[in-house]
Amino acid sequence: MLYALSTVLILAAEEAEETGNIGLVLPESYELVAGIIAFGIVFFFVWKWAFPAIDKMLEDRQRAIKGQMEDAEATKAEAQSLLDDYRKQLAEAKGEAAGIVNEARESAEAMKTDIVAKAQAEAERIGTKARADAATERDRALASAKVEVANLSIDLAELVVGENLDRTAQLGLVERYLADLERMSD
């Protein structure tokens, strides 16, 4: 039994010697079959699933980028038109404001001239009136002073003379005298 076993082992060893290591360089049949099946699986998966998936994804990406770029372009155009509008409106508003300011300045100028003219006229009028009033008052005071002076003169003269004088005649005399003085002073 033991002998038979060792014979088998020796035979197997000899057989291995004969084939040597050439077996390492030749494909082993089960491994070859396994390799063909495994590679087949990979190949079919790449061909039927991975490539279509990647193509779809690339198309989606391309579309998304294109869409985004178009959106950006549209937004930019809109922004530009808005900016133009605002600029135009701003320019218009500026023009309008300048017009309003000018108008206001002109009207203020006119108003000022008017007020000054009116004030001057008023001042003139008041001055004239004051002068007129003063003259009237002076005349009146002068007239009253004349009468007083005449009366006082007569009273004084009566005291001196010691009798009643003809008041009317004496007054006329005084007045003439004063009128002469006035004439002389003029």
Add this chain to the structure above:
Amino acid sequence: MSEQLILASECDVANEVICAPADVKELFELPTIFHIGDIAITRTILLIFLAAFIVVALLYFGLRKGNVIPSKFQAIVESLVQFVRKDVAEDIIGPEGVKYAPYLTAMFLFLLVGNLFEVTPLVNFPITSRMAIPAFLAIVTWLIFVIVGFYKNGFSYFLDIVWPKAVPIGLRWLVGLIELFSTFLLRPLTLAVRLFANLVAGHLMLTLLLGSGVIFIWNFADAGAKSLVGIAWFAFGLGIYLFEIVVAVLQAYIFTLLSAVYIQSSVHPEH
């Protein structure tokens, strides 16, 4: 881990400088996990399906939402796919490259994951270090460029290769012979062997260096001062590990790129 266990069981740390398995096959012919009928399902076969599953999951979870504004993950998956589609398929083959883009993309992603298994913790085995996948993909590429060549150009595709008009008549037969040999035999062979050999070499170096390093350091009682050798192996292994990440990505890219170049030469043979 299984490779390291095999190494450890055989390694005589006191006398060996580096731990190597008795038969290199042990590093590449992985143990059977279970059986389906008579078919032995090895770890390699499971890893082959795991690679396919990872690629499908990567694509599915990366692209399923299809957001117009991608997440970071989606952006990475997208750029990975678009890289093969645009920069390899369409830039090299031309507008007609679109037709071959699914094949090239599937190839690149499958090889990328399969190669990166070499440096993936807990996996640590590149499925492309077994000849099955490189050979299969090289044969498919060969079939595509031969069939497309004849389909697009008729028999003149073959004639232009064996009787190149641009070459002086005296040398034409020689160049034709070389071209015939290189186009129909060397192209698929080198395509497959380049990938396979790179990953075999990488896996071999990583398992031997890192495995020996770990074993020497772990068994310092038996190895004594020699466990310092283990530190050196381990440090060297880590350097190679970083290098192998680059190799894994580069080899997936080169395989895909050359496939595209070969297909291009059949679509536009005058170039």
